[in-house]
Ligand SMILES: [Zn+2]
């Protein structure tokens with residue numbers, strides 16, 4: 001009679017493999033002590049018990065995450081303590097975004113700005129993943145189980161992706177999908193029109209450049225779904241809004257933008 005593993009044997013084997021992975025990790029940590037992925041300071045031994053998905057020292061974490069406070073749910077702008085933002089804040093009240101909400105880690109300035117730029121680099125995938133892990137950790141209450149159906153990264157034109165080992169929006173989306181056990185779909189939204197670099201474009205120019213730059217490319221139905229739309233930075237919202245508009249045209253009922261950083265409002 002052929003040998004069949006029983007549940008007890010299988011669970012013992014699983015426990016043994018977890019022990020082996022744990023032992024290997026401990027040896028690796030001994031040979032290469034873990035460092036903060038941003039400033040490269042050695043991490044204290046107490047860090048090892050924590051989630052490996054956001055490998056940052058306390059100083060960097062506190063620089064990336066703004067102090068807890070009131071935030072406009074529509075654009076991610078920090079607000080005064082008693083400001084009501086049901087319809088949006090002064091920064092976004094006149095904007096007609098196609099997305100419904102913004103979840104962000106922090107503001108695109110100082111150390112988080114530097115980290116976002118580093119995460120765009122060819123060697124920035126690990127940093128991008130860690131920042132996405134920190135974002136999830138900081139906003140657990142917004143990522144309630146069952147709230148989202150799918151996560152979609154904001155796509156880039158295929159020519160801009162040539163020769164790049166990773167693409168920040170996709171790296172971030174993949175990590176969030178992993179953390180939240182969500183389905184990530186990359187084959188439904190495409191950027192079919194090349195758009196110029198937007199760094200020096202005005203808000204109106206950006207909106208004009210992004211108009212009709214996305215399309216849906218598969219017959220996958222998004223009917224009634226709540227989509228997380230992932231990107232690294234939200235500047236004017238023109239790109240995310242255009243992508244959200246196309247996702248809603250494909251049936252999505254709500255689109256929530258999730259980004260590492262939003263541009264702070266200009267004075
Ligand atoms: Zn650090």
Ligand SMILES: [Zn+2]
Pocket residue numbers: 072073074075076077088089090091092093
């Ligand atoms: Zn706002």
